[in-house]
Amino acid sequence: MTDFIxxxxxxxxxxxxxxxxxxxxxxxxxxxxxxxxxxxxxxxxIGGLGSTEVGSGGSSLRxxxxxxxxxxxxxxxxxxxxxxxxxxxxxxxxxxxxxxxxAVSFGxxxxxxxxxxxxxxxxxxxxxxxxxGNTAVISVVWVGLASTGDARxxxxxxxxxxxxxxxxxxxxxxxxxxxxxxxxxxxxxxxGKSVTIAEAETAGGRIDHDTLDALAEVAAHLPRV
Numbered sequence: 001m002t003d004f005i006x007x008x009x010x011x012x013x014x015x016x017x018x019x020x021x022x023x024x025x026x027x028x029x030x031x032x033x034x035x036x037x038x039x040x041x042x043x044x045x046i047g048g049l050g051s052t053e054v055g056s057g058g059s060s061l062r063x064x065x066x067x068x069x070x071x072x073x074x075x076x077x078x079x080x081x082x083x084x085x086x087x088x089x090x091x092x093x094x095x096x097x098x099x100x101x102x103a104v105s106f107g108x109x110x111x112x113x114x115x116x117x118x119x120x121x122x123x124x125x126x127x128x129x130x131x132x133g134n135t136a137v138i139s140v141v142w143v144g145l146a147s148t149g150d151a152r153x154x155x156x157x158x159x160x161x162x163x164x165x166x167x168x169x170x171x172x173x174x175x176x177x178x179x180x181x182x183x184x185x186x187x188x189x190x191x192g193k194s195v196t197i198a199e200a201e202t203a204g205g206r207i208d209h210d211t212l213d214a215l216a217e218v219a220a221h222l223p224r225v
Contacts, residue, residue, distance in 0.1 A: 063214045070214075074221035079126065082218050086211075088128040091135065094173040096225050097123050101143065107164015112157050119193070120144035123169040124225050127176070127203060128215070134205030137179055138215055139168035140198045142224045148193055155188055155195045166197070176203055185212035187220035196220050 066085055073081035080090045101118035102110060126138040143166070145151040157163050161183075168181055185200040198219035200212040 063210070067214050067218060070218035071221045074218050075223070077223050079222055079225075082222070083126075083128045083215075086215055086218060088130055088136070088215070091127040091129050092174050093127070093225075094123075094125045094169055097169055099123065101166070104167045105164065106167070107162075108157055108160075109164035109166060111164075112154060116150050116154070117146055118143055119146055121166070122224055123166070124222075125169045125174055126219070127174050130207070132205070134207050135203040136200050136207050136212060136215055137174070137176055137203040138198060138200045138219045139181060140196065140219050140222055140225075141166045141168075143195045143197070145193050145195070151190055151193050151195050155190045158195065158197055159188055168199070179203055185209065185216045187213075187217035189220040196222065198222075 063086070066087075070082045070085040073079075073085055079093065083090050099121050101113040101121045104121070104123075105113055120142070121144070122142045124140045126140070127135060128138065129135045143151075143154060145154055158165075165181075165183060179201050181199045181201055183199055187198045189196045198216045200216040200219070202212065
């Protein structure tokens with residue numbers, strides 16, 4: 001396994017060092033609604049199930065055309081189509097949830113919201129599978145700000161490793177076991193006064209780093225649900 005990844009030209013250590021995003025939050029639930037995720041086997045990677053490659057950091061190179069098609073589907077609001085283009089199938093998704101920004105954030109992100117008003121915050125959680133017993137969970141957060149300048153500043157802070165995060169939506173809505181969102185599989189998109197942030201982690205089986213990273217980068221283009 002490599003010790004670092006690259007994102008937007010920056011080197012991001014996978015051992016908790018500087019750069020990138022890390023420590024986004026924890027998702028906890030007790031139900032076993034996604035027992036389909038409990039299968040075992042090799043590491044799942046888009047375009048080659050059973051691969052043992054993990055954390056290579058080359059998602060942009062490996063998945064270019066497929067990821068671009070997934071992002072196009074995401075922008076149209078076709079989440080299921082986006083996952084299909086990435087070789088996955090949607091199992092479940094949450095309903096729309098709204099919250100007050102300060103109450104559901106931590107770290108520098110919380111400090112940002114205490115001095116900069118957010119106008120809206122919505123969160124969603126998706127569970128997807130490759131059909132071979134490997135399942136991923138994807139957190140998507142849409143943040144509305146009062147100005148494009150505020151949105152730009154928020155995205156800058158959000159994209160910095162170790163800056164805190166917005167807590168993912170409660171996983172009891174999906175029936176997932178405990179999941180720790182590291183923020184190392186991360187995507188973001190800004191459109192005017194709105195910023196979308198997405199993170200992905202393995203929920204069952206094994207899915208390689210690049211696949212999770214590509215799923216997050218696709219999910220960041222989803223419109224508000």
